[in-house]
Amino acid sequence: MKKLFIIVALFGSAVMVGCGGVKRDPSDAYMPDMAYSRAYETYADHSQLKEEGINYTNMPVPGTVARGVEGLFHIPKDKLGDTVNYYASRAVSNPITSLSAADSVEAERLYLIQCAICHGTALDGNGPLFASGKFTSKPATLKGDPKYEAMPEGQMMYSVTYGKNAMGPYGAQLNTKQRWMVIHYIKSQQAKGKGAAGASASPATGTVNTGAGKDTTGAAMK
Numbered sequence: 001m002k003k004l005f006i007i008v009a010l011f012g013s014a015v016m017v018g019c020g021g022v023k024r025d026p027s028d029a030y031m032p033d034m035a036y037s038r039a040y041e042t043y044a045d046h047s048q049l050k051e052e053g054i055n056y057t058n059m060p061v062p063g064t065v066a067r068g069v070e071g072l073f074h075i076p077k078d079k080l081g082d083t084v085n086y087y088a089s090r091a092v093s094n095p096i097t098s099l100s101a102a103d104s105v106e107a108e109r110l111y112l113i114q115c116a117i118c119h120g121t122a123l124d125g126n127g128p129l130f131a132s133g134k135f136t137s138k139p140a141t142l143k144g145d146p147k148y149e150a151m152p153e154g155q156m157m158y159s160v161t162y163g164k165n166a167m168g169p170y171g172a173q174l175n176t177k178q179r180w181m182v183i184h185y186i187k188s189q190q191a192k193g194k195g196a197a198g199a200s201a202s203p204a205t206g207t208v209n210t211g212a213g214k215d216t217t218g219a220a221m222k
């Protein structure tokens with residue numbers, strides 16, 4: 001009985017000594033890298049790293065782009081008053097040469113949401129915002145005006161990405177693919193307009209307008 005008591009007492013004190021506080025500075029650590037991270041934690045204090053000669057700013061390396069994020073447009077925005085890059089963008093062609101049926105519907109939907117308020121569902125530059133008189137700059141007549149019918153898609157991309165005078169930039173609202181899709185939609189509507197003018201004009205135009213009108217209401221309601 002006495003022996004048992006001694007064993008229990010020894011075991012008990014061993015347990016208590018063993019649990020005596022957290023050891024922050026063990027004299028020997030087996031494979032310390034496994035226990036202590038050598039990586040610099042995002043929210044940790046990095047001030048001592050400078051003293052160690054390590055330049056760690058917590059910022060992404062300048063000029064790098066996060067994984068999965070495309071650049072806005074590989075042609076940079078012109079400096080104020082300069083138009084060199086605006087004209088250089090004419091040489092860029094639309095990587096989207098055809099759209100699947102689903103993507104065509106999506107491209108039209110994006111146009112109707114983002115652009116039609118100014119440029120109009122019929123691309124006539126007479127959207128409800130301009131027609132209301134609240135927006136006084138005449139939006140480009142994307143369909144029917146030879147200037148915009150002939151405008152290269154790259155140049156449209158430049159203006160849609162960075163904005164043009166009274167028109168704001170759309171680089172933040174639409175990603176690169178979506179912007180090219182909308183431009184593809186504009187070009188295909190322009191081509192349709194030409195086709196309709198060449199053939200029997202009125203029935204074709206009528207169908208296009210009704211369709212576009214219906215879609216806007218749907219998109220605006222959602």
Ligand code: HEC
Binds near residue numbers: 117119140159182183
């Ligand atoms: C707030 C009204 C408004 C909205 C919304 C708008 N635009 Fe415009 N857009 C304009 C105006 C105004 C111009 C004429 C700019 C100028 O030449 O001074 C213009 C011009 C353009 C041009 C011709 C650019 C050039 O280089 O001459 C294109 C292409 C265009 N818009 C496409 C779009 C697309 C695509 C969208 C939707 C993503 C859109 N716009 C949304 C007002 C708007």
